[in-house]
Amino acid sequence: MVTRGFFSGRKPPTDTDARIPPGQYLEQGFPVLSAGPTPRVRTDDWSFTLKHGPRPIKKWSWAEFNALPMSKMTRDIHCVTAWTKFDTAWQGVLVDDILADAGIEPPTAFTLALSYDGYTTNVPTKDLTAGKAMVALLYEGKPITADHGGPARLLVPHLYFWKSAKWVNGLQFTERDEPGFWELRGYHIYGDPWREQRYTGDP
Amino acid sequence: MSEAAATQSPWQTVTITRIEKRTPRVTSFFLQPSRPFTYRAGQHVDVRLTAPDGYQARRSYSIASAPDAGETIELAIERLDDGEVSPFFHEVAAVGDEVELRGPLGGHFVWSDSDGGPLLLVGGGSGVVPLMAMIRHRAARKSLVPVALVFSVRIWDEVIFRDELIGLNDRQDGFDLVLTLTREPARRPQDYARRVDVHMMVQTMMRLPEPPGLAFVCGSNAFVSSAAQALIDAGVPAGLIRTERYGV
Numbered sequence: 001m002v003t004r005g006f007f008s009g010r011k012p013p014t015d016t017d018a019r020i021p022p023g024q025y026l027e028q029g030f031p032v033l034s035a036g037p038t039p040r041v042r043t044d045d046w047s048f049t050l051k052h053g054p055r056p057i058k059k060w061s062w063a064e065f066n067a068l069p070m071s072k073m074t075r076d077i078h079c080v081t082a083w084t085k086f087d088t089a090w091q092g093v094l095v096d097d098i099l100a101d102a103g104i105e106p107p108t109a110f111t112l113a114l115s116y117d118g119y120t121t122n123v124p125t126k127d128l129t130a131g132k133a134m135v136a137l138l139y140e141g142k143p144i145t146a147d148h149g150g151p152a153r154l155l156v157p158h159l160y161f162w163k164s165a166k167w168v169n170g171l172q173f174t175e176r177d178e179p180g181f182w183e184l185r186g187y188h189i190y191g192d193p194w195r196e197q198r199y200t201g202d203p
Numbered sequence: 204m205s206e207a208a209a210t211q212s213p214w215q216t217v218t219i220t221r222i223e224k225r226t227p228r229v230t231s232f233f234l235q236p237s238r239p240f241t242y243r244a245g246q247h248v249d250v251r252l253t254a255p256d257g258y259q260a261r262r263s264y265s266i267a268s269a270p271d272a273g274e275t276i277e278l279a280i281e282r283l284d285d286g287e288v289s290p291f292f293h294e295v296a297a298v299g300d301e302v303e304l305r306g307p308l309g310g311h312f313v314w315s316d317s318d319g320g321p322l323l324l325v326g327g328g329s330g331v332v333p334l335m336a337m338i339r340h341r342a343a344r345k346s347l348v349p350v351a352l353v354f355s356v357r358i359w360d361e362v363i364f365r366d367e368l369i370g371l372n373d374r375q376d377g378f379d380l381v382l383t384l385t386r387e388p389a390r391r392p393q394d395y396a397r398r399v400d401v402h403m404m405v406q407t408m409m410r411l412p413e414p415p416g417l418a419f420v421c422g423s424n425a426f427v428s429s430a431a432q433a434l435i436d437a438g439v440p441a442g443l444i445r446t447e448r449y450g451v
Contacts, residue, residue, distance in 0.1 A: 001216060006253065006260075023261055034446060035311050037431035037434070082249075118442070199213070
């Protein structure tokens with residue numbers, strides 16, 4: 001349906017158009033969204049736990065986690081509120097390297113990311129491995145601010161950004177695909193921006 | 204979910220039936236849905252505009268009307284000078300125009316009278332909109348849940364829904380309005396003339412008969428960050444505070 005009197009003033013140039021998923025627009029800033037107050041987590045108190053169901057597999061302190069192999073990822077990110085930001089530069093520990101340090105292969109096909117504020121989000125395990133995702137510690141070379149999820153946030157850039165859990169403190173392997181915080185509140189169980197899987201009921 | 208629901212587009216056409224200027228920068232648009240639309244106070248919708256060449260722009264807007272108010276949905280839209288959708292609404296949209304709408308959306312920043320309280324609501328500028336839906340819902344249900352609203356704006360003339368809020372406050376049925384003006388002197392005895400801070404939160408909580416069971420904070424990111432921190436410093440457990448940020 002064409003809207004009377006609305007014209008495409010913001011249509012991106014064709015060379016960038018291919019990088020913008022359907023229904024998204026290009027944002028230069030970095031908006032902040034979250035469901036509650038921003039937790040202030042000191043790195044002295046920070047830890048990260050890998051779990052299989054309720055059972056801890058391995059736990060790292062901030063220093064131990066920072067001693068893991070560091071990788072860089074520069075990716076476009078897509079927020080379900082319709083902004084897309086190009087070329088965000090992150091540095092952190094690939095989920096592959098976390099698993100390697102724990103000495104395990106992924107035990108189940110599904111994972112729940114856990115955060116300090118009680119936030120959770122579910123991601124199929126195969127979307128976290130093979131270099132697809134990391135626990136990011138730096139954004140554009142600097143520690144991630146609390147607003148943006150620091151000290152550490154999950155980065156799963158090929159899915160809508162609510163999957164990239166802020167203030168992450170663990171990954172839990174689950175037997176089934178367990179909906180997380182927003183997935184229980186109307187958001188899509190998988191969240192592929194290129195298939196525009198924003199809300200429950202999207203294909 | 205039925206087959207029909209699964210194949211039906213989540214978007215529906217809505218018709219603008221009324222336009223009402225609220226403040227110099229905020230105008231309410233009343234939308235008539237083309238198919239049944241039920242929602243909860245605090246939820247938002249996505250609005251989509253389509254250009255002749257197929258280009259689409261979409262933005263999220265909170266619903267200002269109460270679910271009890273009938274079929275018409277009220278969106279109170281602030282004009283953002285560098286915006287893409289809000290200038291369309293403010294400069295082009297007229298009664299009778301159609302736009303596309305999806306929703307309701309969001310299952311966290313919501314309140315029903317059955318959720319109880321007391322409620323502490325903190326809104327900055329157009330962040331008052333989803334809080335207004337809660338306040339109107341409470342009034343429509345004749346609920347006696349104690350509610351305090353701290354509403355921060357720059358000046359008196361930017362107090363969205365001012366007459367209605369003052370009218371609800373004057374009923375003295377448990378709804379308390381506290382305005383804080385950041386660029387003008389306070390006008391009423393309970394009002395302030397500064398940014399939201401911990402002392403304001405403590406004093407507002409003393410207006411409630413008991414500590415809040417839930418707090419809702421909505422506004423710009425900077426506003427929500429400082430207001431949520433003020434609530435925490437005032438002793439409200441973080442787990443009781445729900446936030447909604449207008450990032451862009």
